[in-house]
Amino acid sequence: MLDIRFIRENPEKVKQGCQKKQVKVDVDRILLLDKKRRNLIQELDKLRSEQNRISSETKAVVQSHEVLPKDRLEELEGEGRENKKEIKNKEIELKKIDEEFNALMVQVPNLPLDDVPIGKDESENKVLREKGKKPKFSFKNKDYLEIAQDLDLIDVKRAAKVSGTRFGYLKNEAALLELALINFAFNKIIKQGFIPVIPPVMIKSETMEAMGYIATKKDLAERYFFEKDNLFLVGTAEQSIGPMHKDEIFEEKDLPKRYLAFSTCFREEAGSYGKDTKGILRVHQFDKIEMFSFCNPEISRKEHEFFLNLEEKLMKELNLPYQVVKNCSGDMAFPTAIQYDIETWIPSEDRYRETHSTSNCTDFQARRLNIRYRDKSGKLNFVHTINGTAFAIGRTIIAIIENYQQKDGSVLVPKVLQKYIGFKIISKK
RNA sequence: GGAGGGGUGCCUGAGCGGUUGAAAGGGAUGGUUUCGAAAACCAUUGUGGUUUAUAUCACCGUGAGUUCGAAUCUCACCCCCUCCGCCA
Numbered sequence: 001m002l003d004i005r006f007i008r009e010n011p012e013k014v015k016q017g018c019q020k021k022q023v024k025v026d027v028d029r030i031l032l033l034d035k036k037r038r039n040l041i042q043e044l045d046k047l048r049s050e051q052n053r054i055s056s057e058t059k060a061v062v063q064s065h066e067v068l069p070k071d072r073l074e075e076l077e078g079e080g081r082e083n084k085k086e087i088k089n090k091e092i093e094l095k096k097i098d099e100e101f102n103a104l105m106v107q108v109p110n111l112p113l114d115d116v117p118i119g120k121d122e123s124e125n126k127v128l129r130e131k132g133k134k135p136k137f138s139f140k141n142k143d144y145l146e147i148a149q150d151l152d153l154i155d156v157k158r159a160a161k162v163s164g165t166r167f168g169y170l171k172n173e174a175a176l177l178e179l180a181l182i183n184f185a186f187n188k189i190i191k192q193g194f195i196p197v198i199p200p201v202m203i204k205s206e207t208m209e210a211m212g213y214i215a216t217k218k219d220l221a222e223r224y225f226f227e228k229d230n231l232f233l234v235g236t237a238e239q240s241i242g243p244m245h246k247d248e249i250f251e252e253k254d255l256p257k258r259y260l261a262f263s264t265c266f267r268e269e270a271g272s273y274g275k276d277t278k279g280i281l282r283v284h285q286f287d288k289i290e291m292f293s294f295c296n297p298e299i300s301r302k303e304h305e306f307f308l309n310l311e312e313k314l315m316k317e318l319n320l321p322y323q324v325v326k327n328c329s330g331d332m333a334f335p336t337a338i339q340y341d342i343e344t345w346i347p348s349e350d351r352y353r354e355t356h357s358t359s360n361c362t363d364f365q366a367r368r369l370n371i372r373y374r375d376k377s378g379k380l381n382f383v384h385t386i387n388g389t390a391f392a393i394g395r396t397i398i399a400i401i402e403n404y405q406q407k408d409g410s411v412l413v414p415k416v417l418q419k420y421i422g423f424k425i426i427s428k429k
Numbered sequence: 430g431g432a433g434g435g436g437u438g439c440c441u442g443a444g445c446g447g448u449u450g451a452a453a454g455g456g457a458u459g460g461u462u463u464c465g466a467a468a469a470c471c472a473u474u475g476u477g478g479u480u481u482a483u484a485u486c487a488c489c490g491u492g493a494g495u496u497c498g499a500a501u502c503u504c505a506c507c508c509c510c511u512c513c514g515c516c517a
Contacts, residue, residue, distance in 0.1 A: 041479050045486045055498040059447045080497030249439065378458075
């Protein structure tokens with residue numbers, strides 16, 4: 001959520017920001033409601049003040065007389081009753097305006113920072129750098145699914161039988177590869193001062209709302225929801241980690257507070273019918289290791305770069321070719337102010353595919369979650385929140401299989417994972 | 430699933446329907462003392478809204494209600510805890 005004061009003072013900036021982000025909101029309507037709201041609040045406060053005056057006067061009369069002066073008392077009580085009616089009416093009026101106001105406020109996205117490239121969709125993202133060597137095959141390389149089926153690593157047929165489309169079984173070395181990636185990432189990242197955590201994957205609807213991920217109908221369609229329990233399945237651990245500190249106040253010395261979470265993620269993939277239907281690139285359920293940081297605003301840009309840097313380090317150690325992309329305004333998530341993606345080289349597709357994403361949500365989430373910190377002078381401010389992928393495991397396994405495939409149909413295990421997995425090569429049984 | 434208990438400020442914890450925005454203790458901050466520290470002592474210390482300002486309003490889990498007046502009474506909901514049962 002944005003600060004209404006900011007919107008009030010910078011309406012044009014907000015309108016432009018919404019446009020850059022490809023989000024339609026009636027900012028003028030917000031401003032009008034804001035005006036009405038404030039007027040009403042003033043009137044209400046006056047009435048309430050009057051009510052307080054009446055009741056304290058009543059109290060004074062009651063307490064200063066042994067025998068109560070009936071007339072004066074009745075007069076006061078009558079006045080109070082009248083005034084109360086007016087208060088009630090104004091309250092109803094205010095409530096109506098508040099509801100519309102809040103509904104609109106929630107639709108205002110976080111604004112892109114000044115250095116975010118402007119564009120409408122992913123085609124306008126800016127490639128910052130390419131790293132690693134793309135493999136050159138002296139043989140006809142196969143796609144990961146073919147290899148995985150040959151080596152009995154992924155079973156989507158049976159998954160379809162059991163669960164439907166967009167599910168998969170990771171088997172044999174693929175299952176072990178997942179565990180190895182988890183261990184590798186946790187060992188590596190915990191050293192940087194992250195708290196390891198395995199969070200709940202079901203969260204209350206109000207929590208999901210506060211994180212800013214169900215602002216639109218489209219968002220809602222993307223989430224799994226259990227109506228009778230009022231619970232959502234998370235699409236990423238971020239949705240579970242962010243609200244951990246809801247309504248809490250950090251001491252500045254405790255920042256940044258960093259978490260490393262492993263969780264299963266659930267996505268409806270409602271808008272992607274017919275896209276990536278094959279295999280496990282785009283599935284309803286996958287496991288992911290996610291980094292999250294609560295930090296003070298002055299260092300959030302640096303913290304964000306630090307996250308990107310960690311992601312790149314992991315990729316370099318796995319020796320996978322990738323490129324870093326700065327997302328354009330139209331391709332950023334709703335709560336995001338600036339975002340980088342890492343895309344990993346997928347030889348069979350002859351292109352890079354998104355495997356990581358890291359965002360600085362500035363104070364947008366913190367404002368709604370009411371997460372603040374006390375600075376040196378004792379003042380309370382909202383923290384900034386940063387999130388970033390360590391590994392989206394399914395996609396990382398895809399990348400490993402494809403980039404590490406050998407002529408004889410086997411797959412080499414990346415060096416850094418070998419000590420976790422206990423073997424160097426995945427070959428036919 | 431059955432039976433009870435409870436949600437108050439940064440934390441612990443009081444709170445007959447009327448100076449209770451809230452006792453007390455702890456913590457934190459500042460000061461005195463000290464070569465320095467600890468201890469001791471003194472002082473300060475909730476948040477948010479409206480307003481140019483003075484000022485004013487709201488907030489004791491959430492929402493509604495009773496009342497001139499609610500942290501305190503009523504109802505609904507949410508959450509937590511204890512015991513029993515069941516269970517990975």
